[in-house]
Amino acid sequence: MFSSFFFYGGVGAFVLRLALAAILIVHGSPKLAHPGETAKAFNGMGFRPGIFWGTVAGIVELVGGILLAVGFFTACVSSVIALQFLVILVWRISMRHRFVGGWEFDLLIFGAAIFLALNGAGAFSLDRAFFFGW
Numbered sequence: 001m002f003s004s005f006f007f008y009g010g011v012g013a014f015v016l017r018l019a020l021a022a023i024l025i026v027h028g029s030p031k032l033a034h035p036g037e038t039a040k041a042f043n044g045m046g047f048r049p050g051i052f053w054g055t056v057a058g059i060v061e062l063v064g065g066i067l068l069a070v071g072f073f074t075a076c077v078s079s080v081i082a083l084q085f086l087v088i089l090v091w092r093i094s095m096r097h098r099f100v101g102g103w104e105f106d107l108l109i110f111g112a113a114i115f116l117a118l119n120g121a122g123a124f125s126l127d128r129a130f131f132f133g134w
Contacts, residue, residue: 012122019112028062032055041054074120082113088110089103089106
């Protein structure tokens with residue numbers, strides 16, 4: 001009965017990839033556009049030097065989001081994103097942030113990144129075009 005839905009699994013990964021890319025691009029752009037504010041925020045969280053770690057986070061999110069949007073090097077990019085969000089989760093939990101209104105969104109991003117790292121880009125990706133053929 002549900003076996004016909006499995007045919008569209010690549011489309012599901014594509015939709016997840018685009019949603020994750022949009023979120024990352026929107027959150028990474030301001031980190032790079034306002035490096036002074038980003039550095040201050042990262043220093044305040046204990047990630048020193050804040051200018052370095054803020055820039056790294058911004059690049060991972062912006063460039064990683066763009067690469068995810070087109071589906072290029074998806075497994076590698078998703079692994080780096082998952083690592084970044086694992087650090088975020090560990091930090092948030094160690095700071096005793098609440099789950100709801102705290103780190104649930106980070107957990108969702110982490111899970112989506114792990115899914116894409118393990119399952120690939122899905123349909124309509126440069127990975128598929130270059131490495132697997134259409």
